[in-house]
Amino acid sequence: MTGIEGKVVVITGANSGIGEATARLLAERGAKVVLGARGSDRLKALADHIAASGGEVAYIQTDVRRREDLSNLVGLAIERYGKLDVLINNAGVAPISLLDELRVEDWEEMIDINLKGVLYGIAAALPIFRRQGFGHFVNVISTAGIQINPTMAVYAGTKNAVRTITEGLRQEAGEKLRVTGISPGF
Numbered sequence: 001m002t003g004i005e006g007k008v009v010v011i012t013g014a015n016s017g018i019g020e021a022t023a024r025l026l027a028e029r030g031a032k033v034v035l036g037a038r039g040s041d042r043l044k045a046l047a048d049h050i051a052a053s054g055g056e057v058a059y060i061q062t063d064v065r066r067r068e069d070l071s072n073l074v075g076l077a078i079e080r081y082g083k084l085d086v087l088i089n090n091a092g093v094a095p096i097s098l099l100d101e102l103r104v105e106d107w108e109e110m111i112d113i114n115l116k117g118v119l120y121g122i123a124a125a126l127p128i129f130r131r132q133g134f135g136h137f138v139n140v141i142s143t144a145g146i147q148i149n150p151t152m153a154v155y156a157g158t159k160n161a162v163r164t165i166t167e168g169l170r171q172e173a174g175e176k177l178r179v180t181g182i183s184p185g186f
Contacts, residue, residue, distance in 0.1 A: 006031070012121060
């Protein structure tokens with residue numbers, strides 16, 4: 001990984017899994033990481049670890065279901081570091097079940113976090129990227145949207161929606177912005 005030193009990177013869902021691993025790696029490589037997640041205790045512990053290891057870090061409790069939280073997270077990056085280079089839309093949930101179980105609240109949560117959370121991230125960062133003349137969106141998708149399995153229909157649907165939005169954003173972004181979709185597997 002080259003060219004990340006000194007870059008300002010916002011990461012949602014940063015307190016566990018892929019988000020936490022990404023935050024640790026990018027901070028080790030010299031990025032200034034700005035972390036957002038719902039779990040404030042784990043988020044603080046991660047930020048403390050990064051800072052104690054010599055990394056530059058800022059964090060704020062962030063619920064991607066709330067548009068204003070994404071605006072505040074991106075705003076923290078601008079306030080602290082004066083720019084935003086990368087937004088990693090990583091937050092996601094997968095309370096999987098058979099459709100027959102009618103776990104509608106879980107469906108709503110997946111739509112709110114996995115899909116609307118990405119859109120709110122785009123809404124927060126896109127005007128800044130346009131104003132700066134540079135920026136990179138990294139949207140975490142999933143191979144579940146490619147290989148559909150029983151119990152994963154709604155989750156896969158949200159991830160396929162993000163895949164489509166990511167491609168649309170890439171086509172609209174122009175030459176100055178970058179858009180990447182990453183599909184980790186199960």
